[in-house]
Amino acid sequence: MAVTTPSSTTTNNNKDRVIRISSEVFRYMSVFETITSAAVNDCIVDGDHVTFIIKEGDMGLAIGKGGVNVKKVEEALGKKVDLLEFSKDPVQFAKNLLFPMKPKNAYVSQKSDGKRVLNLEFDQKDHKMFLGSAGKKRVEAVRSHLLRHYPAFDGIEIK
Numbered sequence: 001m002a003v004t005t006p007s008s009t010t011t012n013n014n015k016d017r018v019i020r021i022s023s024e025v026f027r028y029m030s031v032f033e034t035i036t037s038a039a040v041n042d043c044i045v046d047g048d049h050v051t052f053i054i055k056e057g058d059m060g061l062a063i064g065k066g067g068v069n070v071k072k073v074e075e076a077l078g079k080k081v082d083l084l085e086f087s088k089d090p091v092q093f094a095k096n097l098l099f100p101m102k103p104k105n106a107y108v109s110q111k112s113d114g115k116r117v118l119n120l121e122f123d124q125k126d127h128k129m130f131l132g133s134a135g136k137k138r139v140e141a142v143r144s145h146l147l148r149h150y151p152a153f154d155g156i157e158i159k
Contacts, residue, residue: 028052031076036069038062041086042149051082053145059085090150094118097142101126108153115154118146122158 021029021043029040032052039055054062062083063070074081087093091106098120105121122129129135143156 028077032062032073035072035076036062036064038069044145045079048079049082050077050079051084051145053084053086053149056086056088059083084145086149090118090146090153093149094120094142094146094156097145101129111154116152118153118156120156120158127158 025043025045028045028050029043029052032038032040032043038058038061040052041055042053044051044053052062061069064072070081070083085096087096091108094106095103101122103120103122103126105119107119108116109119110116129138139156139158146156147153
């Protein structure tokens, strides 16, 4: 866990980028790491739901055999738990965020106005998953997680 002080500051691989973490979130991360032995890069709490961003390569540890670690964490926190694997590569991180959907193409482009955008292209059947309120919520979650860890991006485009 990349926590510098209990006063709630973590850093990621982006220079000058600091993510503030509350004492409650810090406690959730500590509980998770104690139970699973997997390193946590970040944690987002949304009501009765907690999403842990797991260090690249630690997903097996985080899940545990047959999902036992996830169940133990859910019991300890009294919240539903989701796991996402971090990647130093923003394109791979976006793919991890979208799993089990798989974009047929994912790439970074720079617009004529200088904005950097992550482009995700899907087959028609997967593209339909982005329609409606559930789809819009998923797009916003991907955008939020991506921009939280890669602030140099100005957005994502789904095609």
